[in-house]
Amino acid sequence: MNLNRIEQARGLRIRSTQDLAGGVFMVALALGAFFFAWDLPAGTLRQLGPGMLPKAFAVICGGLGVMLALASLRYEGEALSGWSWKGIFFALGGTCLFALTIRGFEIGPVRVPALGLMVAGPLLILFSGLAADDRKLRELAIFAVAMSAACILLFKYALSLPIPLAPWLLGI
Amino acid sequence: MEMFSHLALGFGVALTLKNIALCFAGCLVGTLIGVLPGVGPIATISILLPITFGLEPTGALIMLAGIYYGAQYGGSTTAILVNIPGEATSVVTTLDGHQMARQGRAGIALGTAAIGSFFAGCVATLIIAALGLPLTRMALLFGPAEYFSLMVMGLCFAVVLARGSILKAFCMIMLGLLFSTVGTDLETGQERLTFGVASLSDGIDFSVMAMGVFGFAEVLRNLESPEARDVVKGRIGRLLPGWADMKQAAAPVLRGTAIGGILGILPGNGAVLGPFASYTMEKKIAKDPSRFGKGAIEGVAGPESANNAGAQTAFIPLLTLGIPPNAVMALMVGAMTIHGIIPGPQVMTRNPELFWGMVASMWVGNLMLLVINLPLVGMWVKLLQVPYRLMFPAILIFCCIGIYSVNNQPLDVAFTALFGLFGYLLIKLGFEPAPLLLGFVLGKLMEEKLRQALILSRGSFYTFIDYQNRPISLALLIVAVLILVIALLPSVSKKRDEVFTE
Numbered sequence: 001m002n003l004n005r006i007e008q009a010r011g012l013r014i015r016s017t018q019d020l021a022g023g024v025f026m027v028a029l030a031l032g033a034f035f036f037a038w039d040l041p042a043g044t045l046r047q048l049g050p051g052m053l054p055k056a057f058a059v060i061c062g063g064l065g066v067m068l069a070l071a072s073l074r075y076e077g078e079a080l081s082g083w084s085w086k087g088i089f090f091a092l093g094g095t096c097l098f099a100l101t102i103r104g105f106e107i108g109p110v111r112v113p114a115l116g117l118m119v120a121g122p123l124l125i126l127f128s129g130l131a132a133d134d135r136k137l138r139e140l141a142i143f144a145v146a147m148s149a150a151c152i153l154l155f156k157y158a159l160s161l162p163i164p165l166a167p168w169l170l171g172i
Numbered sequence: 173m174e175m176f177s178h179l180a181l182g183f184g185v186a187l188t189l190k191n192i193a194l195c196f197a198g199c200l201v202g203t204l205i206g207v208l209p210g211v212g213p214i215a216t217i218s219i220l221l222p223i224t225f226g227l228e229p230t231g232a233l234i235m236l237a238g239i240y241y242g243a244q245y246g247g248s249t250t251a252i253l254v255n256i257p258g259e260a261t262s263v264v265t266t267l268d269g270h271q272m273a274r275q276g277r278a279g280i281a282l283g284t285a286a287i288g289s290f291f292a293g294c295v296a297t298l299i300i301a302a303l304g305l306p307l308t309r310m311a312l313l314f315g316p317a318e319y320f321s322l323m324v325m326g327l328c329f330a331v332v333l334a335r336g337s338i339l340k341a342f343c344m345i346m347l348g349l350l351f352s353t354v355g356t357d358l359e360t361g362q363e364r365l366t367f368g369v370a371s372l373s374d375g376i377d378f379s380v381m382a383m384g385v386f387g388f389a390e391v392l393r394n395l396e397s398p399e400a401r402d403v404v405k406g407r408i409g410r411l412l413p414g415w416a417d418m419k420q421a422a423a424p425v426l427r428g429t430a431i432g433g434i435l436g437i438l439p440g441n442g443a444v445l446g447p448f449a450s451y452t453m454e455k456k457i458a459k460d461p462s463r464f465g466k467g468a469i470e471g472v473a474g475p476e477s478a479n480n481a482g483a484q485t486a487f488i489p490l491l492t493l494g495i496p497p498n499a500v501m502a503l504m505v506g507a508m509t510i511h512g513i514i515p516g517p518q519v520m521t522r523n524p525e526l527f528w529g530m531v532a533s534m535w536v537g538n539l540m541l542l543v544i545n546l547p548l549v550g551m552w553v554k555l556l557q558v559p560y561r562l563m564f565p566a567i568l569i570f571c572c573i574g575i576y577s578v579n580n581q582p583l584d585v586a587f588t589a590l591f592g593l594f595g596y597l598l599i600k601l602g603f604e605p606a607p608l609l610l611g612f613v614l615g616k617l618m619e620e621k622l623r624q625a626l627i628l629s630r631g632s633f634y635t636f637i638d639y640q641n642r643p644i645s646l647a648l649l650i651v652a653v654l655i656l657v658i659a660l661l662p663s664v665s666k667k668r669d670e671v672f673t674e
Contacts, residue, residue, distance in 0.1 A: 019340075022601040026343050033350055036365050046631030048623050050357035050364050057350040064343045071339065078602055087395030088596070091388070091568060092589045098572045099585035117573070124572060125565040131395050132561035143562050151569055159223055161577040 016077025023069025030062030087131045094128030103164060116166040117156070121148030175301050178528050182301075185529030186536050191234050194227070195533050198235035199540040202242020207249050207552050208563060209256040214606065215390055216243035217503045218382040219567065222574035229511040230526045234533040236507050240500060241537045244483050245289060245545060248476055249552050252281045261444055261479045264451040268464060268471030279409035279549070281472050284421050286545050287413070288473045289480035292429040293538030296484035299433055300491070300531050304520065307492035311517035314493075314644070316624035317635050321648040323618045326439030326495055328652040330607050332659040333438070333445055341607050344598075348611020351376055353619070371583055378506040380575060380584050381612065384591025385598070385605045387571045391564045392596040408553065411546050417469055424454050424474035432478030436485035439497045446482035447475035484534055490515055491527065495614070499606040502613040510578075
């Protein structure tokens with residue numbers, strides 16, 4: 001979006017899907033925040049209540065979103081481009097696997113035992129490594145083990161962070 | 173001279189064996205991570221934040237500052253050797269630096285950058301030491317209203333100086349402010365926007381957000397396209413610039429230091445502006461401007477000095493006023509708070525060892541960079557050849573372990589992934605995430621000061637523009653309005669576009 005190169009409006013059309021989506025995104029966030037802050041008392045100017053600022057910021061965010069969306073009808077800009085679904089699935093999935101296994105987890109009937117860094121580390125590297133197009137499975141497996149070992153040495157022993165290694169095997 | 177006795181105190185702290193070692197380690201790992209293409213100082217600091225948790229505050233801050241310089245300098249190395257700027261401040265270095273590298277003068281380019289940075293760092297350290305005391309005294313006169321106005325001005329600068337669209341930068345700052353309201357209300361104890369999630373009652377964790385939005389989102393973006401890295405093959409060549417090169421680089425270094433040092437103090441993202449301004453200036457006053465873009469040494473010396481000077485003077489608002497001028501300093505605030513230090517004018521009086529030790533260690537850090545980077549440049553080149561398919565899982569595991577060890581909470585790791593997705597969405601929608609972080613950090617401070625000011629004035633907004641009792645507050649707000657107006661005036665913003673697209 002560029003505020004300066006004002007183009008002669010030749011009919012309304014979407015000149016930047018990126019900005020339009022950005023505007024809609026801001027409005028959606030603002031509406032969500034306003035909805036959830038609804039119950040909070042705004043208070044008075046003399047004594048600001050907990051709801052005053054969240055609501056005020058939400059209103060401003062929404063207003064800016066509307067402006068951005070409207071601007072996308074008038075000013076040339078970028079279009080939305082492709083997404084890295086593979087990256088989202090594998091890299092973020094690997095992170096979630098780490099979160100689930102490092103100290104165990106329990107949601108309803110699903111129960112993951114605490115596996116510690118010795119398992120969670122290689123798991124994270126192996127799974128997220130699949131996101132790369134030029135992955136080589138053997139290289140990745142070796143790297144997963146070596147990198148995890150290096151991390152254990154660095155974080156657990158050199159920096160002595162309290163991180164479980166393998167409670168099921170070593171009890172630490 | 174008061175300044176020198178303070179510096180002496182600082183060097184006494186900084187030159188203990190332990191702190192030298194920490195500074196060295198910080199610079200080394202900072203360079204190590206910062207040299208990776210696509211990992212700028214913000215991501216580097218967020219990734220490495222956890223390794224300082226175990227240290228006592230002074231040591232931790234010295235190490236963090238070292239990490240910052242290392243990351244900043246690592247970005248220049250990548251810019252010169254791979255033509256990928258680590259972050260906005262090294263964009264201009266790619267122009268002539270990479271050309272020099274292609275002509276077989278990579279070593280000279282790196283050497284010039286290092287020497288220029290070192291000189292700029294020395295000067296900037298002195299500036300900080302000189303300005304520290306008077307500015308702190310001034311800050312102690314500030315009431316809540318002045319602080320609030322100052323932060324408003326800072327955010328306005330951040331909007332104006334952000335890259336890309338002003339409207340989008342505005343969006344990000346407001347979103348950051350909105351995020352800052354999540355958590356328990358300090359006065360009434362009521363939970364705000366926490367959705368009943370227990371770990372949100374303390375607010376959104378700062379490191380979770382920074383690592384997600386900067387670390388993870390960057391990984392996702394890099395995974396989009398198969399990498400094309402243009403690592404300079406062949407010899408680096410000798411590192412020390414010869415007499416002719418030195419002579420050519422000396423004046424640009426001086427000018428770059430001055431420009432960068434002044435712009436770095438600006439709230440908003442002043443440090444980014446320095447290299448651009450320096451490059452433009454060198455090109456304007458050069459006898460033969462056509463050499464620029466084809467490997468002119470002035471195009472490396474000036475911007476690199478400006479870069480480093482600005483990176484360092486950016487500490488001034490943080491250390492004296494407690495207000496972070498840019499996203500990196502916002503990270504520093506986060507780090508300081510984790511160590512139980514509230515940045516601001518009180519730090520200098522309450523913890524003089526910490527304050528002056530950190531200032532002195534800045535100079536030590538700059539010396540370290542010179543010592544680390546020049547001899548080890550071969551190692552950095554090797555590191556640049558590590559394929560991304562292995563690099564990003566390594567970044568992820570560092571982030572995961574780091575986030576986990578902040579609170580020993582696995583849920584934080586999952587939240588970081590969520591913020592990673594959010595950050596990626598922001599990138600896709602063309603939003604720059606740095607102002608978000610700045611708004612987030614300033615939001616908490618602003619709310620506190622706004623409340624105090626309004627309570628003191630019995631609910632009257634007039635207190636912010638009361639020219640008789642609060643001239644400073646009024647002046648700051650006028651400056652804020654002025655820069656916004658100037659930025660929105662067509663002719664100036666056209667120039668701004670030119671500066672940022674060049």
